[in-house]
Amino acid sequence: MKPPARSSFRAIKDEIARRIGERAWKPGSLIPGEEALAAEFGAARATVNRALQELARAGLIERKRKVGTRVSMHPPREARFAIPLVAEEIRASGAAYGYRLISRTERPATAEDAARFDVPAGETVLHLACLHLAGGRPYQFEDRLINPAAAPRVLEQDFETHGPNEWLVGSAPFSRGEFTFFADLPSAEEARHLAVEPNAPVLVGERRTWLVARPVTAVRMVHPRTHRLTSLL
Amino acid sequence: MKPPARSSFRAIKDEIARRIGERAWKPGSLIPGEEALAAEFGAARATVNRALQELARAGLIERKRKVGTRVSMHPPREARFAIPLVAEEIRASGAAYGYRLISRTERPATAEDAARFDVPAGETVLHLACLHLAGGRPYQFEDRLINPAAAPRVLEQDFETHGPNEWLVGSAPFSRGEFTFFADLPSAEEARHLAVEPNAPVLVGERRTWLVARPVTAVRMVHPRTHRLTSLL
């Protein structure tokens, strides 16, 4: 852990959080100023300042010049989920990463594509299906549409050995995105590739991105039930 | 804007982020050390240090002692999901909000509780089960453990008419939390209360919060398959 219980900014932070938790300092009330706390903890004001700033960033306290620092009335209420590349995510977990391209099609956008994506029906789109494996077992089935008009040179890529997101990350910036996830049942194709029962629950993430007004890519990522999406608050 | 364009840690942070965004410093490459940057920007090393620490916290760069600072390989893309109170979420959607307490138990923590939560087995915990309805239809089934040692006076609440969420928000601050989502099958009880088939997929969110080192509450929130969690990037 943190063996040296000296007067580090961490120790100060923890102690203040403890007092707030114990209601020694109640929500909405003012706590002592930096100067006073520095004296109490035998630390420099800069050290206390750092502790307080971190607590403020975490949402536990609110600070205002001249007024002072008060305990928040409402704890933080939003989570930030990192959205890593699948490949990195798998490698980070220690498992061997595997990739298989299932299909690659260039075709005019159908009405269905247009609904799923904003691309005008008739324009050429690239449709990919691929599978990501962790330690040899299916990890994510990916079904992706890419708009070549927003991703220069994407049609030159064959995506035989590397997934499209690795390429897109470095080559197709976007300015706006939308991320949704929900529980679903897999399609027949998804169940087959993921090697799960057709009626087993799967976690689906859908992501669409735009560069200004132009759609870049839309992807449906299907994970077996064991998959968990975690975030620290 | 507010920047006096001095060599503030903010200016340094922005400039470094800009260089990374423009690929002047490529993902995976080492960037100059703090001393060098301090010299370049005409600032103290502490100032550069603060800029770099904030960038590292945001995930744009990775730092290691002796090794130096390198640009992250991952896109620092992250999604922020708001986690509103269920009640507000439902009302915001225009539906009528309903609440039903299903059970309320004070009991010594079992080994199972201890595994799910950090609470030492044997200490008293409060166990609640309740149902949130939107427009009369089941919306979320909530199964919650609360540690009274971290939530003063929680045992005085009966939670007959209001959910524990609403009370905790105002009364039990936390400094650290963890949020996980996954697809699952409902337990028999959950299926019954949510009025879904026992083999229908459900979206489960689990949230655990701590005040520094002490567990505050752990909750499992089960939604029917129709529920979607969306976020803008």
Place this chain on the structure above:
DNA sequence: ACAGCCTATTTGTCTATACATAACCTCGTT
């Protein structure tokens, strides 16, 4: 009563310096 300036207070940030800590590297020993 009121508007507007003035000032004291509190947090925000920067500097310069020092030491602590982690980790890569080299070199000597086995």
Place this chain on the structure above:
DNA sequence: AACGAGGTTATGTATAGACAAATAGGCTGT
């Protein structure tokens, strides 16, 4: 070649002192 001790180096953290910025609250003049 393998291993370990120690040096080197970049980041991590603490400190004291100073000034900047925001702003609540009082003071002043009309």
